[in-house]
Amino acid sequence: MNDVDLSTTVGDLLLPNPVMTAAGCAVSGRELDQFCDVTRLGAFVTRTVTLDPRSGWPTPRVAETPSGVLHATGLQNPGLQGFLATELPWLAQRQARTVVSIAGQTLGEYAELARRVGASPGVSAVEVNLASPNRDTKGRLFGGDAYQAGKVLAVVRRDVPRGVPVLAKLVPDCAVVDVAGAAVANGADALVLAHGFAAMALDRTTWRPTLGAGTAELSGPAVHALAVRRVWDVHAAMPEVPLVGVGGIATGYDALEMLLAGAAAVQLGSVLFRDPAAPARVLKELRAERSSRAVARLADVIGLGHHTHEPADEGEPT
Amino acid sequence: MSMQGGLDGLDQRGGPDQRVVQVTGEVLSVKRTGAYHHLTLVAPGVAERFRPGTFISLAVGGPLSGRLLRRAFPVHRVRATGAYGGTVEVVFAAVDEGRAWLAGAPAGTPINVIGPLGRPFALPKEPVTCLLVGEGCASAPLFSLAERLRERGCIVHMVLGGATEAHLFGVLEARRATRGVTVATADGSVGTAGGVIDVLPALLTRTEADVVYAGGPTDVLHAVAAAAEAHGAWSQTAVEVDMPCGTGLCLGCVLPVVGEDGVTRLVRACAEGPVFRGDRVRWGDVGTLPADAWGASAMDQHP
Numbered sequence A: 001m002n003d004v005d006l007s008t009t010v011g012d013l014l015l016p017n018p019v020m021t022a023a024g025c026a027v028s029g030r031e032l033d034q035f036c037d038v039t040r041l042g043a044f045v046t047r048t049v050t051l052d053p054r055s056g057w058p059t060p061r062v063a064e065t066p067s068g069v070l071h072a073t074g075l076q077n078p079g080l081q082g083f084l085a086t087e088l089p090w091l092a093q094r095q096a097r098t099v100v101s102i103a104g105q106t107l108g109e110y111a112e113l114a115r116r117v118g119a120s121p122g123v124s125a126v127e128v129n130l131a132s133p134n135r136d137t138k139g140r141l142f143g144g145d146a147y148q149a150g151k152v153l154a155v156v157r158r159d160v161p162r163g164v165p166v167l168a169k170l171v172p173d174c175a176v177v178d179v180a181g182a183a184v185a186n187g188a189d190a191l192v193l194a195h196g197f198a199a200m201a202l203d204r205t206t207w208r209p210t211l212g213a214g215t216a217e218l219s220g221p222a223v224h225a226l227a228v229r230r231v232w233d234v235h236a237a238m239p240e241v242p243l244v245g246v247g248g249i250a251t252g253y254d255a256l257e258m259l260l261a262g263a264a265a266v267q268l269g270s271v272l273f274r275d276p277a278a279p280a281r282v283l284k285e286l287r288a289e290r291s292s293r294a295v296a297r298l299a300d301v302i303g304l305g306h307h308t309h310e311p312a313d314e315g316e317p318t
Numbered sequence B: 001m002s003m004q005g006g007l008d009g010l011d012q013r014g015g016p017d018q019r020v021v022q023v024t025g026e027v028l029s030v031k032r033t034g035a036y037h038h039l040t041l042v043a044p045g046v047a048e049r050f051r052p053g054t055f056i057s058l059a060v061g062g063p064l065s066g067r068l069l070r071r072a073f074p075v076h077r078v079r080a081t082g083a084y085g086g087t088v089e090v091v092f093a094a095v096d097e098g099r100a101w102l103a104g105a106p107a108g109t110p111i112n113v114i115g116p117l118g119r120p121f122a123l124p125k126e127p128v129t130c131l132l133v134g135e136g137c138a139s140a141p142l143f144s145l146a147e148r149l150r151e152r153g154c155i156v157h158m159v160l161g162g163a164t165e166a167h168l169f170g171v172l173e174a175r176r177a178t179r180g181v182t183v184a185t186a187d188g189s190v191g192t193a194g195g196v197i198d199v200l201p202a203l204l205t206r207t208e209a210d211v212v213y214a215g216g217p218t219d220v221l222h223a224v225a226a227a228a229e230a231h232g233a234w235s236q237t238a239v240e241v242d243m244p245c246g247t248g249l250c251l252g253c254v255l256p257v258v259g260e261d262g263v264t265r266l267v268r269a270c271a272e273g274p275v276f277r278g279d280r281v282r283w284g285d286v287g288t289l290p291a292d293a294w295g296a297s298a299m300d301q302h303p
Helices: A080-095 A106-117 A146-159 A176-185 A219-236 A252-261 A278-290 B097-103 B141-149 B173-175 B194-205 B219-231 B298-299
Strands: A006-010 A013-015 A019-021 A060-067 A068-071 A098-102 A127-128 A165-168 A190-191 A198-199 A217-221 A243-246 A265-268 B020-032 B037-040 B055-058 B070-078 B087-092 B109-115 B129-136 B153-160 B181-185 B212-214 B233-240 B254-257 B264-268 B275-277
Touching: A068 A219, A080 A098, A080 A106, A080 B181, A080 B254, A098 A106, A106 A127, A106 A146, A127 A146, A146 A176, A176 A190, A176 A219, A190 A219, A217 A219, A217 B194, A217 B275, A219 A243, A219 A252, A219 A265, A243 A252, A252 A265, A252 A278, A265 A278, A265 B020, B020 B087, B037 B055, B037 B097, B070 B109, B087 B097, B129 B141, B129 B194, B129 B219, B141 B153, B141 B173, B141 B212, B153 B173, B173 B181, B173 B254, B181 B194, B194 B212, B219 B233
Parallel strands: A019 A265, A098 A127, A127 A165, A165 A190, A190 A243, A243 A265, B129 B153, B129 B212, B153 B181, B212 B233
Antiparallel strands: A006 A013, A060 A068, A068 A217, A198 A217, B020 B037, B020 B109, B037 B087, B055 B070, B055 B109, B070 B087, B233 B275, B254 B264
8 A cells, every 4th residue: 555645534624644543542641642743643632521520440440451452541631621721722723633532521512612622623533432321311322312412412513613523532432333323413523433442350359340430441452343333333333424443452453353343533542652753663564555546646545345356346245 | 958838848840741662672581589580681771761760661572472561670770781772670579470470581582672760769859868678679779779769878788578588689799788777677687676667766766867768468568657757757658559551541559649739649669659658558458449539439330
């Protein structure tokens, strides 16, 4: 793919390349910038911002599983006001393409976050974190069913200015095609597939949950094939909807797989913990990928895995 | 030196934004030293930026490993130039599979190295008396610190402790590098029978130390910080906590620390530490979420 134009679009979001960071995995941007110029990313996705500051969960927050990273940090963040005062200005000053991740515990919180983040200068797009417990349904995740996810997207889309794309980041452990449909029907411009998978580990000595929060999410190469399947299924059902693939991408080929399954861009998450310079490496490796299939632009690659080799054959395997 | 005000009298240069390098280094040697492993890595660029108290983060397991998290090691010593280029030395116990792999890595094994990371030990601006306390291999970073302190005209005493003689690191080196060395082992095999904390109060009185520097597990640092405070000395503690990435990204290594504003925050040992003022860490609350910590009230709902 050496000669392929790697620019891509996610809804109205124009990116010079398809490699983004995943929410929470690059904190404020300053940490990552020591190893990887944040302005050269397709886009920088912030940690999830909530209305009030969150301390996060007690340690241990991160554990190793075979080919995986088990994590439960608890959305540690300085709250909306702190974010707007201390983290967003740096990203804006660096002119990084910034996607701000938001999460609320009520629809009202999502609406206020959407209004204030959407109106802030230096915000290229808003990513709606749907893996957030709904205070009004005894803590079930908003993203766990189509109805609640749709309601969140409706209030966020209403309050984010028209020119700012809204991305919905879905929970993978649900009827993901149904939730995807509801998110798009209620105004999501693009879908991010997907969050970490519900998971946990128990400690060999204490025989109690390993992590301080008890339950957790699994990320890393262990979930890559699971995430590719979510992208594949949603692209097959809604090929016109822009998708962002995230889950265990560690190499250029992992990124290419996501594009072939139907993603227009990808996000790197836990790989940054092992290799904070991964974005540049993944992009370089993506360029080095070879195929007998002729492509000129990244757009030609998106969803190509669904099509048989002969260009004349339009049939899609199901 | 005054006890009033922030870091009065102590000079903590560097910080989370200090320059850091990521290089593919190479194992030069791994030598057994008592219960520990002494690893020397060729890692160009790390030595030039090193300050005592900073650490390196290593990717372990090799390219085919499914073990993805990095391991952090306080730097024992660096050499900017030499027959092999810049080298970095660390000392560790093989307490998990990743460190055991490292302990067995043959010379020439490529290792991804990030460093130096974290905030260094704050150094006194004036030539004062310093007491350096190390438990087990957590004494490793204290020797380059002792050198810097002596360059500043400080008088340096050292206390080394461990479960047994095999768990003492650097006793000979300490004898060369300091005014006086006190040794304590839990089993009494060498020196005083007991822990470093058992010998500390008498030493603080005898040496009239102005600053205590310490490395070790949380309970030891807790006791050291308390003893220093009781004697009106500053303490600089290098915490020993798991750092899943070492670079500030994963938020996995937080501990409760009281800020200048009196507010407790969960801060990252890797980015805001690993060296903290001993009187600022809420040692008894490490591993918990104190109810009065900043942002704790928002945590009543599980994510």
